[in-house]
Amino acid sequence: MERAVDFFRDRHMLCGHCGRRWVADLEWIDRWSDSQESCPGCGVTCEAEAGPRVTVDPDDFALQDDEITQFAWYHTSTHPDWPDFDPAASLNDDSRADMKSDALLDNWVDVKRAKALHVGTYEAAVENMLRRIYDHQDEPGTQFYLYRLHLVPTVAVRAGWIPDPGNWMGDVMLDEVCPPGVDVARYRNDREDAGGISLALGRTAILSVQRIEIPLLLDEDSGWVAAAVRELKEAGAEPPTSGVIRRDVTSPRYEKARELVAPLAERLPTSLGRQFVAATAFYARSIEDWAAYVIGLINIILAPEQALAWRFHGDLSSSRVKTEEGCSDLR
Incomplete structure (x- = not known):
């Protein structure tokens, strides 16, 4: 039996300070993790040792x-x-x-x-x-x-x-x-x-x-892959291919890859968007392999x-x- 997959679902919160329970969306939780939100019951933030935390849905x-x-x-x-x-x-x-x-x-x-x-x-x-x-x-x-x-x-x-x-x-x-x-x-x-x-x-x-x-490649992916390959080829030289992974690479092609990934990442929850950008960084791999990897990876999330x-x-x-x-x- 499969459960419905929903990366965007609301989460149950529990304040260890006052015992208040409520349900919050991911945007609220993202602000809360930056101390921009607080418990609606007692006002403590995530910085408090007994502050609000994500907890289990009692109806799971x-x-x-x-x-x-x-x-x-x-x-x-x-x-x-x-x-x-x-x-x-x-x-x-x-x-x-x-x-x-x-x-x-x-x-x-x-x-x-x-x-x-x-x-x-x-x-x-x-x-x-x-x-x-x-x-x-x-x-x-x-x-x-x-x-x-x-x-x-x-x-x-x-x-x-x-x-x-x-x-x-x-x-x-x-x-x-x-x-x-x-x-x-x-x-x-x-x-x-x-x-x-x-x-x-x-x-x-x-x-x-x-x-x-x-990743998981679908029949309809060929259009995005072809367009991404074309734009990357037009962007300029390859990044270093010495086999040494560099996380501070700056090159026209690397920057174009980030530009191509950005609108895909925006379709994800904030926390996953950051992780998706890291996972799809354009390092020493072929253009075609990179493009197929990017679109196949987002399929796992958006097309479960x-x-x-x-x-x-x-x-x-x-x-x-x-x-x-x-x-x-x-x-």
């Missing part, structure tokens, strides 16, 4: 225990084989040498695999990808995959929800949130899709996984129904994780 269907396994849940990752990827696969020779022995390497892998997996709404998954690029964890143009999964129908779900348990890197050990006898913990996501319910869980809670590559109707696929192989090939009948 994901709070109902009998509904949680009916939903599709989402995640974005650079791993093409998530969730069964090998943590050691990304280590270079120097990092492996630092482990000193196979036993230490095995222990490091065990610790990595003991961390909870995080899944959430479609919006949270997309925002996770954009935030990682905005925070310089990944470079613009990095290949991401959008995963959709379903839970084992018999999973044991922790009662209620907890505040976002992740550390500054978003990591949390599974046994810290899922004690013995519990497979899934619900938490308020503070990083992406603020106030939405996300899940911390282990691999055994997952029944099936589907995957599509990001197209992404959800797309043919998910995957090559995961496990006696536990099953890959579903078609999803056009999901709604």
